[in-house]
Amino acid sequence: MTRQLHLGVFIYPGGHHIAAWRHPDMKAERITELDYYIENGRIAERGLFDLFFVGDALNAREREGRVVGEIAINNLDPVSIVSAVASVTERVGLVATLSTTYNEPAMIAAKFATLDHLSGGRAGWNVVTTLDEKAALNFSRSEAMEKSLRYKRAQSFVDACRALWDSWEDGATAAEPGRIKAPMYRSEYFSVDGPLGMPRPPQGHPVLVQAGGSEPGRDFAASIGEAIFTAQGALPGAQAFRADIHRRMAKLGRSPDSIKIMPGLSPVLGDTEEHALRREAEFAELAHPSVGVWMLTEMTRFRLYDHPLDSLLPTKDIRAFNPALGENAVSLMRRAEASPMTIRDAARIMVRSRVHQSFVGTPEQLADHMTMWLNEGGSDGFNILPPVFPNDFALFVDHVVPELQRRGVYRRDYAGPTLRDHFGLPRPPGRPSTRT
Amino acid sequence: MLLTASTSGSGASLAPSLDWFRTLVRTAERGGVDALLLDGQWGAGESFVLDPIPLLVALAECSTYIGLAGAIEIDHAEPFNIARSFAAADRLTAGRSALITATGARKPGDFGHALKHTTAERYARAAECIAVARKLWDSWEDEAILLDKPNGRFSNPDRVHPINHAGTHFSVRGPLNAPRPLQGNPPVIMRDASPEGFALARESADLFIAPESSDLAAIRRTIGERPRLLATVPFAGKPQACVAEIVELSARCDGVDIVSATLPADLELFVDEVVPLLRARGLRPSAYAGKTLREHLGLSRPRSQFAA
Secondary structure (H helix, E strand, C coil), X not given: CCCCXXXXXXXXXXXXXXXXXXXXXXXXXXXXXXXXXXXXXXHHHHCCCCEEEECCCCCCCEECCEEXXXXXXXXXXXXXXXXXHHCCCXXXXXXXXXXXXXXXXXXXXXXHHHHHHHCCXXXXXXXXXXXXXXXXXXXXXXXXXXXXXXXXXXXXXXXXXXXXXXXXXXXXXXXXXXXXXXXXXXXXXXEECCCCCCCCCCCCCXXXXXXXXXXXXXXXXXXXXXXXEECCCCHHHHHHHHHHHHHHHHHCCCCHHHCEEEEEXXXXXXXXXXXXXXXXXHHHHHCCHHHHHHHHHHXXXXXXXXXXXXXXXXXXXXXXXXXXXXXXXXXXXXXXXXXCCEHHHHHHHHHHHCECEEEEECHHHHHHHHHHHHHCCCCCEEEECCCCCCHHHHHHHHHHHHHHHHCCCCCCCCXXXXXXXXXXXXXXXXXXXXXX | CEEEEECCCECCCCCCCHHHHHHHHHHHHHCCXXXXXXXXXXXXXXXXXXXXHHHHHHCCCCCCCCEEEEEEECCCCCHHHHHHHHHHHHHHCCCCEEEEEECCCCCHHHCHHHHHCCHHHHHHHHHHHHXXXXXHHHCECCCCEEEECCCCEEECHHHECCCCEECCCCEECCCCCCCCCCCCCXXXXXXXCCHHHHHHHXXXXXXXXXXXXXXXXXXXXXXCCCCEEEEEEEECCCHHHHHHHHHHHXXXXXXXXXXXXXXXXXXXXXXXXXXXXXXXXXXXXXXXXXXXXXXXXXXXXXXXXXXC
16 A cells, blocks of 8 residues: 555644734634634544644743733643543544653653543653743743753653553453552652553553654654654755654664654645735734744744844854754754845744745645655655644645545545554553463 | 532443543533532542543533532642643633642652652642642733734733742742633632641632531631531432431531442432432522532632732
C-alpha cells in the first residue's frame, strides 16, 4: 500500500492567525466555551484525523510587563480541552501538552492514564520542557532551568512515568496485589515509589509526542518520540530534518517506522487561487504590525520595538545578542539571510502562522502539495493550523480530505479505536504476566 | 438544605469507564443534587483513583446543572497548575466546578519534597497554595476581556494584574494565563477532620463535610461560621429511615452528603425514593434555581481582590 498521511489539528484560541479572534467569521467569546472545542473535535473526527492537539504556556503573554491587549488570551489548560473533546468523540486521538519542568511524574502519569482510560485508548502527551523563562517566575524559581539540564530532567520524568504505567500488569485488578508492583523509581531528579493508582492504560503507554528542534531536543525526540511536531517552511529542510531524526533513532536501535514526523501546515483555501490570495490579504488586514514585532521580540529576546518597520531584520545583531535562539527563530533568521526581509515582512510571517509553513491555494493544489511532501520524504503527515476556527478547519476537512483519499494517500476509515492504531504503532508490552 | 453525593463505594467496573461515571452524573442531576463529589476510590475493593481534571471535564457535556467536584492532592500541588486547570474546568463546565482538597499525603513516597515536610508544614503549604490559587484566579478581573473587534482590543491590560506573591512556600509572579473562572473562584470543599484539617477549613474552605456521626456543633465552633457545613449520611436502601435522619440532621447543619453503599443502584434509589419526600417536606427545591454551583450552594460570587 502507498504510504499514508497522518493528520493532526492544532487547536488555537480563535485560529492560528494571531488576529483570528477579530475575523468576522469568529465569535470570539466562544474561545473559552465548551462548544468551541466540541465542535472542532467533531470536525476532526469527521475528517478521520489521527489527533486533536493542544499546546500550552505557563505564563501570560506580556509586552514589557503588561499583558498584550491586542491578542487573544492563551488557550485553556490542554488536558481540560482534550477531555471535553474525549466526551463527544469515539476515535480521534487526543494530544495534550504538559511540561516536565514544572510538574511531578506521579501526577502527570496519573493524568494521562486517566485520560487514556476515559477516552478508550486515545491519549497522547506532547512532552515539553518549557523554554520561556517567565514561566519560572510562576513556579517559585528565579530563572529557567538550563537547556541541557531541562532535557535530562525530561528524560528521567518520562522514565518515571513509564515505570508507573507499567506498575500494574496488563489486565491486573486490585484483587491481585501480586500483579501490582511499586517501581520505586530513583534518579538524580525524582524519587517515585508508586504504584500507579489505577490499572495499566489501555494503550499501555499514552503516545509520546515531542516538538524540540534543538540538538538536545532532537536527541530527546529520537529517544522517546512516537510523533514529532516541527516547523518546516520548505521541502529540503524538512527532508534533512526527517533524515536527521531517523539517523539519531538508528543509533539508538529504533526503526524509522516507529515515529511519525508531522510539520505544521497553515492552509488558506479558496475556490480559485485568486480567491485564496484575496482571503489571505483579508487576514493580513486584521493584525497590526506591532503585534508581529512583539512576537518577533518574544521569540528572539531581541528588543525590536524601537526599530523602523521598514528597516531590514537585523539578523546579525539578533544572533549576537542571543546565541541560544530556538529552532523556529533560527529558521526565520536563515530565511532573512537568504533573501532580504524587513521587520514588517518578518512581522507578517509571524502573525500569519508563526514560522510554520503556510499554503495559499485550492484544495486540489494543497492535496498535490501534501502528497508531494509525503512521496519526497519531507514528512509522514501534517499538523494542520487553520487560520480561523472552525470555518477554515471545516473547509480543509470537507474539501482537502476527499482529494487526499482520491489520491490514495489517506484513510477512508479508522483502522482501530486507539491513537496507536491510527499511527500503526505497537503497544508497549509491559511487564510479563505472573498470572497463576 | 444543601445536598451533595459522594461517589466512593462499590459497584464500579474493574477499570475506569466514562459511561459508569455518566450514569452517576445523570442520576444525581435527575435528583437535583447540588454537587457530585468525585473524590472517591472506585472499583471493587477501592481499586483505583483518577486524576480529577479529565474526569470532571469529560462529564461536563452530559449534564447541565449539577456541580462537579474533583480532588486535588493539595500537599503536592503547584498553585499555578491548580489555578490554570480549574480556570479551564470552570469555564468548560459553565461554572459548575469545585475543588476538594485532599490533605494527608496519600502517597508521600511519590513526591521527593513531601518526605522533608512536617505535618504542620504540609498544612501551612496547603493553606498558602489555596490563597495563591485564589489570587491567580482574581488576576484577570471580570471586565478584563473586551472582545472589541473594531478597535482590536481583546483585553484591557489595566485590568490584568501580576500577583507578586512572595510567601513562605511559594513565590508566584502571575498573572494567570486564563480568564477568571465563571464562578470567580471555584468553591473549595474539605472533609479532613484532623485538628490541622479543621484549622485549614476555618481559613480556606467554602464547604466542609463532617464525618459520619460527628459532633456537628463542635465542628461548627472549630471551623467558624463561614464554611457551609454538611453531615455525612450513609445510604444503603432504607428510604424512610434515611428521610428521618436527614430531617433531624438538617436542623443542625446546612445539609447532607449522601454516601451510597453500591453505585449506581443506591444512588438511583435515593433519587427515586428519598428526594421526593425531601421535596414534599420543603427541604429541597423541585428544580435547580441557578446555573452555577455557587448559586446552588448559596455562596456569593467573590469580587476580584485586585478590582479597584
